[in-house]
Amino acid sequence: MGAYFQEEIECASAGKIKQMQDERLAAQVKHVWDNVPFYRKKLEEAGIKPEDIKGRDDLHKLPFTTKADLRDNYPDKLVAVPLDDCVRIQSTSGTTGKRVVAYYTKEDIDLWEDCCARAIVAVGGSKKDVCQVSYGYGLFTGGPGLNGGSHKVGCLTVPTSSGNTDRQIMFINDLKTTILCCTPSYAAYLGESMKEMGMKPDEIPLKAGIFGAEAWSEEMRNDIQKTLGIKAYDIYGLTELSGPGVAFECSEQKGMHVNEDHFIAEVVDPETGEPLPDGEKGELIFTSITKKAFPLLRYRTRDICILSHEKCGCGRTHVKMTKPLGRTDDMLIIRGVNVFPSQIETVLLKEGYQANYQIIVDRVNNTDTLDVHVEMTPEVFTDNVGEISRRQNELVAALRSMLGIKANVTLVAPKSIIRSEGKAVRVIDNRKI
Amino acid sequence: MSISQISVFLENKSGSLSEFSGVLSDNNINIQAMSVAETSEFGIVRLITDDTYDAATVLKDAGYIARITPVTCATIEDRPGSLHEIISVLNKSGIDVDYMYAFLGGRKENHAHIILKTEDDKKTDAVLKSAGIELLED
Numbered sequence: 001m002g003a004y005f006q007e008e009i010e011c012a013s014a015g016k017i018k019q020m021q022d023e024r025l026a027a028q029v030k031h032v033w034d035n036v037p038f039y040r041k042k043l044e045e046a047g048i049k050p051e052d053i054k055g056r057d058d059l060h061k062l063p064f065t066t067k068a069d070l071r072d073n074y075p076d077k078l079v080a081v082p083l084d085d086c087v088r089i090q091s092t093s094g095t096t097g098k099r100v101v102a103y104y105t106k107e108d109i110d111l112w113e114d115c116c117a118r119a120i121v122a123v124g125g126s127k128k129d130v131c132q133v134s135y136g137y138g139l140f141t142g143g144p145g146l147n148g149g150s151h152k153v154g155c156l157t158v159p160t161s162s163g164n165t166d167r168q169i170m171f172i173n174d175l176k177t178t179i180l181c182c183t184p185s186y187a188a189y190l191g192e193s194m195k196e197m198g199m200k201p202d203e204i205p206l207k208a209g210i211f212g213a214e215a216w217s218e219e220m221r222n223d224i225q226k227t228l229g230i231k232a233y234d235i236y237g238l239t240e241l242s243g244p245g246v247a248f249e250c251s252e253q254k255g256m257h258v259n260e261d262h263f264i265a266e267v268v269d270p271e272t273g274e275p276l277p278d279g280e281k282g283e284l285i286f287t288s289i290t291k292k293a294f295p296l297l298r299y300r301t302r303d304i305c306i307l308s309h310e311k312c313g314c315g316r317t318h319v320k321m322t323k324p325l326g327r328t329d330d331m332l333i334i335r336g337v338n339v340f341p342s343q344i345e346t347v348l349l350k351e352g353y354q355a356n357y358q359i360i361v362d363r364v365n366n367t368d369t370l371d372v373h374v375e376m377t378p379e380v381f382t383d384n385v386g387e388i389s390r391r392q393n394e395l396v397a398a399l400r401s402m403l404g405i406k407a408n409v410t411l412v413a414p415k416s417i418i419r420s421e422g423k424a425v426r427v428i429d430n431r432k433i
Numbered sequence: 434m435s436i437s438q439i440s441v442f443l444e445n446k447s448g449s450l451s452e453f454s455g456v457l458s459d460n461n462i463n464i465q466a467m468s469v470a471e472t473s474e475f476g477i478v479r480l481i482t483d484d485t486y487d488a489a490t491v492l493k494d495a496g497y498i499a500r501i502t503p504v505t506c507a508t509i510e511d512r513p514g515s516l517h518e519i520i521s522v523l524n525k526s527g528i529d530v531d532y533m534y535a536f537l538g539g540r541k542e543n544h545a546h547i548i549l550k551t552e553d554d555k556k557t558d559a560v561l562k563s564a565g566i567e568l569l570e571d
Binding site for chain 1: 438444477496
């Protein structure tokens with residue numbers, strides 16, 4: 001058993017957790033009923049009044065909230081407090097038409113940072129540590145969330161943000177960074193870079209890493225642990241709910257504890273919406289019960305997970321979730337960025353190609369690669385090699401601008417993309433996660 | 434004054450050229466001249482055939498993307514210096530060559546044919562013709 005950031009909460013009895021959730025859920029339903037016309041209408045349509053929701057056992061009566069609901073209410077129609085009381089927004093990675101703006105009050109940020117602080121303490125962090133936050137800062141929640149958590153723990157915080165690998169390595173060495181926060185693929189990349197520079201794992205000052213925002217396998221965890229000479233921990237979160245720290249891994253490295261005093265987790269059958277018991281695989285649903293500015297009732301994450309209430313060796317009592325085992329939609333997470341095939345299709349059509357394409361995702365040296373194979377069309381084809389290459393480069397630039405990450409484009413022969421039962425196989429994901 | 438060339442898109446991968454030549458062979462298409470321009474990913478095959486329309490139809494039916502482009506075909510003597518004569522004429526007239534290829538033993542004995550693609554095929558034809566260079570046409 002290690003240290004805790006908020007022991008009385010993190011190790012509370014099941015009864016205490018339920019009591020907290022009951023009270024907070026009832027209050028939250030009343031809060032959205034009073035302040036968000038969208039939720040009020042939705043509850044009315046379902047025939048539910050706030051007084052019908054007395055606690056967690058009534059949760060299943062509430063209707064789901066979906067990403068489409070968030071999109072329809074862009075930017076601030078779901079905000080449940082006066083805008084004067086909001087002090088910040090964060091936003092999702094900006095997939096066209098799917099951007100979500102999440103609002104925070106001062107208190108919302110405070111509680112979010114508590115969650116991140118718990119994650120840092122759970123990996124052995126204390127005020128003696130130097131915590132380098134190599135997640136992006138800005139609209140993305142990764143940087144700001146861990147930055148706030150690191151402050152709360154009292155670590156010396158190094159806000160390097162993402163990118164500039166040489167500088168990252170320089171700070172790790174010069175400032176003796178002990179805790180690294182970034183995406184697992186970037187951690188692997190840093191590890192490889194340090195190895196190439198001749199640094200041995202025991203010479204690297206790091207001792208732990210908090211890696212999230214994308215799926216990663218146990219093999220990848222082992223690789224990172226070996227090259228960096230650290231313990232590597234997972235963290236889970238969504239901008240819609242707050243950001244990183246909705247759930248985090250403890251010293252056991254076997255699943256992530258959901259911060260149940262702030263979020264109620266459920267797993268449901270993605271087809272019927274029926275709640276599933278512990279141990280069964282289904283879609284992960286979250287209800288935020290403390291968030292004031294941007295509360296969500298039964299939000300469908302589209303992540304496939306399993307929940308477990310088994311006793312954990314770390315002493316924490318909060319329910320554990322597995323890392324996401326898949327998605328219920330076609331969203332891909334590539335280098336930590338959400339990518340929908342429909343976005344790629346939009347760009348292709350705009351650039352004069354047809355919607356005959358294939359997306360091939362792989363992981364080479366622990367870094368995700370994105371290749372888009374596009375069938376050549378009579379409209380795009382010319383007798384001029386330079387002209388074709390120029391248009392190809394334009395397509396690469398347009399994809400980068402849409403997706404925020406680089407995609408390699410290969411022009412292939414017409415009708416060469418495999419079609420099964422008349423329908424093209426759009427995505428081939430060769431990553432072994 | 435120009436002749437018709439067929440340009441075809443091929444993927445730069447093992448077997449695609451063989452598949453392509455197979456289609457031509459199976460359909461009795463006779464190739465008079467040919468060149469391949471390639472990048473690391475794709476190639477453009479350029480062909481002069483006996484019957485451009487026939488070849489283009491066959492290729493289209495086989496699922497290829499083909500485009501017919503007018504190119505200049507100059508006939509020169511099969512001797513040292515004859516290529517330089519036409520290139521220097523073009524150079525003096527400020528005409529840049531996009532690409533070119535040549536073949537021997539074509540439609541005239543002891544002569545070679547130079548296929549030229551420039552930005553302006555009409556101007557190219559006029560310049561070469563006034564320099565007394567023989568041009569082939571369809």
